[in-house]
Amino acid sequence: MSLIETIKNIPKAELHLHIEGSLTPELMWQLSEKHSIALPYNSVEEIADAYNFSNLQSFLDLYYAGAGVLIDEDDFYQLMWAYLSRCSDENIVHTEIMFDPQTHTERGVGFDVFMSGFLRAIEDAEREYCISSYLIMSFLRHLPESDAFETLAQAQPYAEKIHAIGLDSSELGHPPSKFQRVFRKVKEQGFKIVAHAGEEGPASYIWEAINLLGVDRIDHGVRCQEDPALMTYLKEKQIPLTVCPLSNLKLCVIDDMKQHNILSLLEEGLLVTVNSDDPTYFGGFLNDNFIALSHSLDMNKEHVKALAMNSFKASFLPQSKKQEYC
Numbered sequence: 001m002s003l004i005e006t007i008k009n010i011p012k013a014e015l016h017l018h019i020e021g022s023l024t025p026e027l028m029w030q031l032s033e034k035h036s037i038a039l040p041y042n043s044v045e046e047i048a049d050a051y052n053f054s055n056l057q058s059f060l061d062l063y064y065a066g067a068g069v070l071i072d073e074d075d076f077y078q079l080m081w082a083y084l085s086r087c088s089d090e091n092i093v094h095t096e097i098m099f100d101p102q103t104h105t106e107r108g109v110g111f112d113v114f115m116s117g118f119l120r121a122i123e124d125a126e127r128e129y130c131i132s133s134y135l136i137m138s139f140l141r142h143l144p145e146s147d148a149f150e151t152l153a154q155a156q157p158y159a160e161k162i163h164a165i166g167l168d169s170s171e172l173g174h175p176p177s178k179f180q181r182v183f184r185k186v187k188e189q190g191f192k193i194v195a196h197a198g199e200e201g202p203a204s205y206i207w208e209a210i211n212l213l214g215v216d217r218i219d220h221g222v223r224c225q226e227d228p229a230l231m232t233y234l235k236e237k238q239i240p241l242t243v244c245p246l247s248n249l250k251l252c253v254i255d256d257m258k259q260h261n262i263l264s265l266l267e268e269g270l271l272v273t274v275n276s277d278d279p280t281y282f283g284g285f286l287n288d289n290f291i292a293l294s295h296s297l298d299m300n301k302e303h304v305k306a307l308a309m310n311s312f313k314a315s316f317l318p319q320s321k322k323q324e325y326c
């Protein structure tokens with residue numbers, strides 16, 4: 001079997017995926033027509049052509065505007081169903097999906113609307129594709145901590161359906177310390193915790209996510225190599241990093257995929273995983289991320305197997321389930 005076939009066939013988990021970042025230009029166009037929402041683009045091609053980012057903020061501006069076409073329960077169902085159908089095609093058997101409630105509640109679209117759509121699609125995918133899915137609710141870090149507290153309160157009726165709470169959006173200037181009080185409450189309520197850190201932000205933000213928020217995983221974390229003591233800590237504690245290669249390239253965290261440090265982190269013994277982040281914006285779903293690495297790095301089948309195994313190890317699946325794959 002070729003390396004590409006191994007990549008495609010091996011069962012995998014995806015742990016870092018923003019559902020709003022899986023909105024295709026086609027669905028964005030279709031929903032804008034359905035709801036008579038004016039987009040600043042004249043065709044599906046123009047939407048795709050607009051995806052020219054040079055950093056995280058220029059991407060986020062487009063991503064939040066794009067999510068504006070998601071209005072009713074069926075829109076959220078279609079969004080989730082399209083992603084889970086893609087998972088089925090890519091042999092992704094388990095996925096832990098982030099969603100940003102504040103992107104929707106601030107437009108007057110409530111938890112009842114998006115949670116119903118998400119959960120209906122997740123149940124259908126469990127039945128039709130045997131894919132298991134967990135939801136990760138993420139706070140937007142550019143907004144005040146008081147908004148995160150309010151979001152946590154609004155989520156209470158759905159607490160049983162949410163496995164973890166995360167922290168995303170503009171990293172620089174919004175360190176994890178800004179959210180330590182709300183994450184104390186999150187921890188008391190028994191949720192797992194993840195946070196984006198060390199994507200554009202420095203290694204010190206990764207330390208803060210660990211020491212002040214008590215994270216179970218770090219999203220991105222690729223700047224950990226700037227701090228040898230942090231590298232040792234991440235290795236010893238086996239704190240997972242959910243790395244997103246095409247995202248890093250598209251947002252200019254690296255200039256060339258040949259510079260990506262994921263295989264050197266893997267070989268150093270860190271628990272790294274491959275993920276797609278915002279696949280329709282960054283030019284590829286999960287298998288495309290593996291394939292992009294295989295084209296630019298000296299990657300072999302053992303690397304692919306180790307990364308796939310890490311995706312289950314780093315997941316929030318119960319130990320008994322993890323053992324089926326590891």
Ligand code: ES4
Nearest residue numbers: 018168169196247277278
């Ligand atoms: C994100 Cl790549 C990235 N970083 C931070 N927040 C995000 N939300 C969606 N994609």
Ligand code: ZN
Nearest residue numbers: 168196219277
């Ligand atoms: Zn992300």
